[in-house]
Amino acid sequence: MASLVLVSGLFGVGIGAQLLKTLPDDFRHTPGSWAWLSYDVPSYATLPGQFNRSVFEAPGEAVATDPEVVALNRQLNETDFVAYDDRFFDFVGPDATVEKVITLAHQTHEAPCWVPGTKDIFFVEWGPPGGDNGVHNYQYLLNTETHKLRNVTTDPPTVNVHGCVAYDGALYVVTDGGPSESAYFAKIDPKTWKRTTLLNHYYEQPFGSFNDLEVDNDGNFYLTDSRSGYFRNIIPFTPPTNPSTYFVDGKTFRPKAIQITTGNANGVSLSPDGKTIYLPNTGVSGGDGKDPYGERGLWAYDFATSGGLRKAKVPVLTNARLLTNPIANFYDGIRVSKDGWIIAGANDGVDVIDPVDGYILGSIRVGGDGEAVSIVLNGHDIWIVGRGGVWHVSNIRTALTDSKK
Structure with a gap:
């Protein structure tokens, strides 16, 4: 424009x-x-x-x-860009552009992450009406240079992926499960597309419907478990417990609930120093439609640290605080830049949020015919997947990651 x-x-x-x-x-x-x-x-x-x-x-x-x-x-x-705070101009800079690189059905697209060692972004179409009653055993790969889109199916097939992170040369995903299996956490080898299930229960209680995940610098994982799969009729059973966030030890895969809500769990991300976790509550969106009085705040929690001789971080949250409510809709996928800026998908774009005062600095719009859902940060670029397609925000002044893939 x-x-x-x-x-x-x-x-x-x-x-x-x-x-x-x-x-x-x-x-x-x-x-x-x-x-x-x-x-x-x-x-x-x-x-x-x-x-x-x-x-x-x-x-x-x-x-x-x-x-x-x-x-x-x-x-x-x-x-393309709506500023609410003069810091947004410093963040974005004057050379940034927004381009829609591929048009897809006006259907939720989720779980983007960069495939290690390639120029591809992995993402999925999530939920009905696509596939066989909303059950998908395929994922997408988008080449970021040619914009060619192709399908990939893991071995065995991975159904209803909802979140993804890349770590140590592999893709880690969480799923809603489906009619014949409960939600699970899995590892995918992007060279062979072999899938290994790592976790699918909490002491024989099934998870409800995994939504998203994050990984810390020590290789531990944080999984959000939601009602979304039940609301969208992807899974046939009532969620077994309230939506929760689980800490999963990266060596033993032992899970521990660290946050529970009566709203809904969705995105998750960590501050660069690993001392703070950010969790948007999306109870505003439910099975019977959207409730304007439901919860939709973006919350920050600190990790409690143990005293004495133990210096390691322990999976206990403290100092809960509301950072902000979105200007529009609710925050879905969120990621944090290397300098700590929170970037979150909401409505017709992504918001950039100060992690301390919670002010929304501005919005990067995908246009009225689209809806931003989840994002991938790469160097000075943001890749956005959502309803209606994939968008590329390029030439942002602020470096979002240490290097460009």
């Missing part, structure tokens, strides 16, 4: 622009289009007319009566 500064059209040039804060000089003519929403602009802090949107919709989707607000929302729906 071309860079947008003023709105023209039905309401005339400049209408709606006075509600926006003026962009920094080097962002007025950029490859990507920008808007800056700031409450220190009095006309934005006190909008004219009537306006309304639900918590599930982005600001640009609000219904408004005043022509200037209508024009503003039209512009927001055409931008």
